[in-house]
Amino acid sequence: AQTVTQSQPEMSVQEAETVTLSCTYDTSENNYYLFWYKQPPSRQMILVIRQEAYKQQNATENRFSVNFQKAAKSFSLKISDSQLGDTAMYFCAFRTLSGNTGKLIFGQGTTLQVKP
Amino acid sequence: EAQVTQNPRYLITVTGKKLTVTCSQNMNHEYMSWYRQDPGLGLRQIYYSMNVEVTDKGDVPEGYKVSRKEKRNFPLILESPSPNQTSLYFCASSSTRYSGELFFGEGSRLTVL
Numbered sequence A: 001a002q003t004v005t006q007s008q009p010e011m012s013v014q015e016a017e018t019v020t021l022s023c024t025y026d027t028s029e030n031n032y033y034l035f036w037y038k039q040p041p042s043r044q045m046i047l048v049i050r051q052e053a054y055k056q057q058n059a060t061e062n063r064f065s066v067n068f069q070k071a072a073k074s075f076s077l078k079i080s081d082s083q084l085g086d087t088a089m090y091f092c093a094f095r096t097l098s099g100n101t102g103k104l105i106f107g108q109g110t111t112l113q114v115k116p
Numbered sequence B: 001e002a003q004v005t006q007n008p009r010y011l012i013t014v015t016g017k018k019l020t021v022t023c024s025q026n027m028n029h030e031y032m033s034w035y036r037q038d039p040g041l042g043l044r045q046i047y048y049s050m051n052v053e054v055t056d057k058g059d060v061p062e063g064y065k066v067s068r069k070e071k072r073n074f075p076l077i078l079e080s081p082s083p084n085q086t087s088l089y090f091c092a093s094s095s096t097r098y099s100g101e102l103f104f105g106e107g108s109r110l111t112v113l
Helices: none
Strands: A003-005 A010-014 A019-021 A024-026 A032-039 A046-052 A064-069 A074-079 A088-096 A104-106 A110-115 B004-007 B010-013 B019-025 B031-038 B042-051 B054-057 B076-078 B087-094 B108-112
Touching (some): A010 A019, A019 A110, A032 A064, A032 A074, A046 A064, A046 A074, A074 A088, A104 B042, B004 B087, B010 B019, B019 B087
Parallel strands (some): A010 A110
Antiparallel strands (some): A003 A024, A032 A046, A088 A110, B004 B019, B031 B042, B031 B087, B087 B108
């Protein structure tokens, strides 16, 4: 079965500093998507960044970047120059390209607090 | 504006009183899905639909029903709600089941007393 594990339930970082959130996953597939979603106190699920498994280059979106290690099945999120608005729960998610469900498999989430 | 709209956003109800959470998307997406979010468990898929009139169970379908009569709408029905269905519910859509990210609605907080 495919699983996603986030081993850090809570993290904190000082404003303007850099923080890395960890995620590992388990799958026997070769092609899939990986995502990081942000859930602020408003509860909305906001896409932060996506990575296609066939791409070797790590995805970046402004202050957000990932370290995708396919062989190790690791997908960490780095947030640079942290801002107070980054305070949220962050979910790592995996989407299979096989079968019919099309579902996202989520980790348990990491609550990030950015301190002024 | 491209969006997924859910209603109601908040609802408190009692055990056994049927309720429907509506979901509508304006992006002409084929694929739609419902998730529930519970503390420590992340989000889990309840039901999904690959297209009109095509629906199937996800990981936690017990106590829920869905229908997909129109492409844009995918309501979630709780025929006889129970307290263990107290949760935060999300509707989501994507172009197809093989597309990249899911686009999420704003969530519906349901409390069953």
